[in-house]
Amino acid sequence: MIERFEANRSRLRAVAYRMLGSAAEAEDAVQEAWLRLNRTGDAGIDNLDAWLTTVVGRVCLDMLRARSTRREDAYDIEQPTEAEPAGPEEETLLADSVGVALLVVLEALTPAERLAFVLHDTFGVSFEEIAPIVGRSPAAARQLASRARRRVRQQQHADRPADRRVVDAFLAASRAGDFTILLSLLDPDVRMRADEAAQRMGGSAELAGSTVVAQFFSGRAQGARPALIDGLPGLWVAAPDGRRIAVLLAVVDGRITAMDAIADPDTLRDLEVVPLDS
Numbered sequence: 001m002i003e004r005f006e007a008n009r010s011r012l013r014a015v016a017y018r019m020l021g022s023a024a025e026a027e028d029a030v031q032e033a034w035l036r037l038n039r040t041g042d043a044g045i046d047n048l049d050a051w052l053t054t055v056v057g058r059v060c061l062d063m064l065r066a067r068s069t070r071r072e073d074a075y076d077i078e079q080p081t082e083a084e085p086a087g088p089e090e091e092t093l094l095a096d097s098v099g100v101a102l103l104v105v106l107e108a109l110t111p112a113e114r115l116a117f118v119l120h121d122t123f124g125v126s127f128e129e130i131a132p133i134v135g136r137s138p139a140a141a142r143q144l145a146s147r148a149r150r151r152v153r154q155q156q157h158a159d160r161p162a163d164r165r166v167v168d169a170f171l172a173a174s175r176a177g178d179f180t181i182l183l184s185l186l187d188p189d190v191r192m193r194a195d196e197a198a199q200r201m202g203g204s205a206e207l208a209g210s211t212v213v214a215q216f217f218s219g220r221a222q223g224a225r226p227a228l229i230d231g232l233p234g235l236w237v238a239a240p241d242g243r244r245i246a247v248l249l250a251v252v253d254g255r256i257t258a259m260d261a262i263a264d265p266d267t268l269r270d271l272e273v274v275p276l277d278s
Contacts, residue, residue, distance in 0.1 A: 001042045005034055008049060011123075012056050018118045019060035021106065029059045053125060057115055057133045064111035109148050116141050117148035121260075124193060124206075139266070146270035163251040164276075167226050167233040170249075170256060174221035182214035187257040192216070197263035198245060213259070228274040236275050244268055 012033060016026035033055045045051045106114050112134045119125040119133075120141075127138040127145070134141055166185060173181035188210050194203035207213050227236035227246070235247035246268060250258040262268060 001037065004042065004048055005037060005052070008052050011049075012052055015053060015056055015118065015123055016060055018106070018122055019057070019114060020063060025063060029056055029063065032059045050125075050129060053119070053123070054129065054133055057119055057125075057130075061111050061115050061133065064114065106152070109151065110144075112136070113144045113148035113151075116144035117152065120145045121149060142267065143270065146267075150272065162254065163233045163249075164226070166251050166254060166256065167235070167249060170217075171221055171224060171226060171235065174217040174219070174224075177219035179214055179218050182217060183210050185254075185256060186210035186213055187252070187255040190255075190257055190259065192259040192261065194261040195264050195267065197265070198261040201243065201245070201263060203261055226276045228276065229271055236273055238275075246271055246273060 009030060012030045013026050016029040017023060020026050020029065033052055036055055037052065042048055106118075109117065115134060116127075116130050119130050120127060127141040130141045130145075131138045134144065136144065169181065170185045172178075173185065189208075190210050190213050192204075192207040192213050194205060199205055204216075207216055221235065223239060224235045224237045224247070227234055229236070229246050229248055232248065233251065234249050235245075237243070237245040237247075239245075243263065244265075245261060245263045248260040248262065249256050262271070
């Protein structure tokens with residue numbers, strides 16, 4: 001059981017850090033998850049990864065709510081931990097992976113919005129799994145994430161010319177089937193996720209790696225247009241048969257690091273889509 005938990009520790013710490021913005025508090029949340037697992041045991045847990053993510057999410061949610069009501073006490077609590085605390089170098093890596101600007105924006109969200117946004121948009125946790133953590137229905141959890149996503153993107157000054165150039169270049173290379181340029185525009189570890197509606201249109205639930213994603217897009221995107229989606233550059237497809245697809249893109253240092261294809265009509269209604277000239 002210890003080995004299974006340790007295999008999840010880095011991911012759980014990343015989840016907690018994005019939720020809490022503090023490496024020390026993140027370690028506390030992870031340690032609390034270990035204590036609960038140690039008390040419960042893993043014999044009856046079918047999916048330990050999901051169980052641990054849920055526990056850490058609930059612990060972080062409680063910590064955020066306590067911070068909101070007793071902010072002056074939030075940083076005075078120290079708890080023992082069995083693991084080595086994150087050192088300065090690891091804290092720096094954590095902070096770099098999230099970004100100070102994003103942490104500032106996340107602070108402005110409600111605890112429930114923050115949890116729904118972080119778990120779904122960053123770690124791919126489904127709204128069905130998020131719903132019991134925040135005590136809402138899956139539809140309400142989706143709305144929480146949507147509101148949070150819109151606020152984050154609006155406050156990040158996301159309509160950056162450099163990112164728009166990357167999107168335009170990616171779209172042109174996709175249409176032309178230029179595999180080499182597609183590879184150059186994708187992060188080696190890029191991941192593309194598609195919701196169930198997009199999967200029914202011929203997409204895969206998830207594609208990982210620049211080669212696989214470039215192969216998928218090579219020669220495609222004939223009907224796609226660049227667009228601002230909740231303020232961020234992305235792709236928008238409005239097919240003659242009425243189908244609509246939004247592809248949300250994350251661009252870091254001139255490369256696309258993540259892609260989310262959304263075709264579910266309810267989710268699309270939550271997005272603010274502004275098509276741009278291609």
